[in-house]
Amino acid sequence: MEFQFSLLRTPYHLYRKRKHRWIISFSIAGFAWFCLFAFGAFEFDYFPVFQRFYLTGIYASACLLACLIMLFPVKNLFVKNLTLANTILLSMGLMAITGLFNFILTTLIFEWEPYNIKVLLKNLLFTLAIGAIITPFLILIHYNYLLRKKQKKGAVPGPIAADSVVTLTSDYRSGSLKLDLTDLLFIRSADNYIDICFMSGNTVKHKLLRNTLTAIEKELAFPGVLRCHRSYIINLRQVLYTGVNSGKLRFKNHDLDFEIPVSRKHRDEIARTMKHIQLMGKK
Numbered sequence: 001m002e003f004q005f006s007l008l009r010t011p012y013h014l015y016r017k018r019k020h021r022w023i024i025s026f027s028i029a030g031f032a033w034f035c036l037f038a039f040g041a042f043e044f045d046y047f048p049v050f051q052r053f054y055l056t057g058i059y060a061s062a063c064l065l066a067c068l069i070m071l072f073p074v075k076n077l078f079v080k081n082l083t084l085a086n087t088i089l090l091s092m093g094l095m096a097i098t099g100l101f102n103f104i105l106t107t108l109i110f111e112w113e114p115y116n117i118k119v120l121l122k123n124l125l126f127t128l129a130i131g132a133i134i135t136p137f138l139i140l141i142h143y144n145y146l147l148r149k150k151q152k153k154g155a156v157p158g159p160i161a162a163d164s165v166v167t168l169t170s171d172y173r174s175g176s177l178k179l180d181l182t183d184l185l186f187i188r189s190a191d192n193y194i195d196i197c198f199m200s201g202n203t204v205k206h207k208l209l210r211n212t213l214t215a216i217e218k219e220l221a222f223p224g225v226l227r228c229h230r231s232y233i234i235n236l237r238q239v240l241y242t243g244v245n246s247g248k249l250r251f252k253n254h255d256l257d258f259e260i261p262v263s264r265k266h267r268d269e270i271a272r273t274m275k276h277i278q279l280m281g282k283k
Contacts, residue, residue, distance in 0.1 A: 012084040012087050014087050014139065025068055026064065027134075028067055029067060032059065032098075033060030036052075036059060036060070037056040040052070044056055055110075058105065059105060066094055070090055070094040070097060071090070099128070103123040103124075107119060165179070166184060168187075168219060169211070176209070177196055177207045177209065181225070182237070184197075184225065185198055185253075186234045187232070187234075188231060189230075192212075193210050194209050194213055195208055196208075204256060213231065224237050226269060226270065228260060228263070229260070231261075232261065236270065236273055239251055239260070239274075240252055247263075248260065248261060
C-alpha cells in the first residue's frame, strides 16, 4: 500500500507544458470526431454525410471545449503540483465534463433523448469508454518520449565539448540562465522554484528560477549531470568520489563546505558514472 501511494505522488508532467496541452486537446477532439464520423458511432451513420459531418463536428467541438476547460483554467487554478494522481484526476474530470456536454447536446439541444439521470449516466459511460482508449495511448506516447530522454541522459559520459552550454528556463518564461556545463555545480528544489548553483570565475553563485526539478531534468539531458536525490540534480564532474555508500557527495571546491545527499535508488547509477568519469580523467 505504501508503494502504491508513493507511486501516485510521483511527479508526472503529461499536462505541464502548454504546447502539450494544446496538442492533447485537439488530438482527443479529433479522435472523437473521427470515431463518430467515419464509423458512424452512436447511430450517427443514419444521417447523410453532410449532416453527419456537421453534427459530429458539434460533438467534437464540445469535447475540445471540455479539454480546454480542464487542461487550462482548472489545471492552472487547482493543480499546483502535477503528480500521477493529479494527472489521473484531471483525465477523469476531462471525461466527466465531456460526458456532461454530450448529455446537454443530446437532451436539451437536439432533444433526441429524454432529460433524466439514466441518459446522463449512459453518456458518462460512453465517454469514459472512449477515454479508456485514448488516455492509455497518450500516456504510452508520452512514456516513450520520456524513456528516450532518459536513455539519452544516461548515456556513458564522454568529454564535455568546449561549447557545451546549458540554457535553463523558467516555467513562466520570466527568466532563464545560460551557462557552460562545466560551471554547473548542482540544482536544488526550493518549493515552486529551483536554486541553481554554479561557478562564475572563482565565485560560487546562485540563481532562482520558477520551475520544477523534474521539468528541468528533461532540459539537462547531458552525460554526467544526474538526479541524485528527489531534491537535487548534480554535475558529477564537480564532486569528489569517495564511494556513495554513505549517501553523501562532497565537492572538489573546498569553498562549498557541505554535502549533497544521494538517495538509495540513485546510488548504483551515480557510482557507475563516477567510476567512468575517473577512468576518462586518467586517459
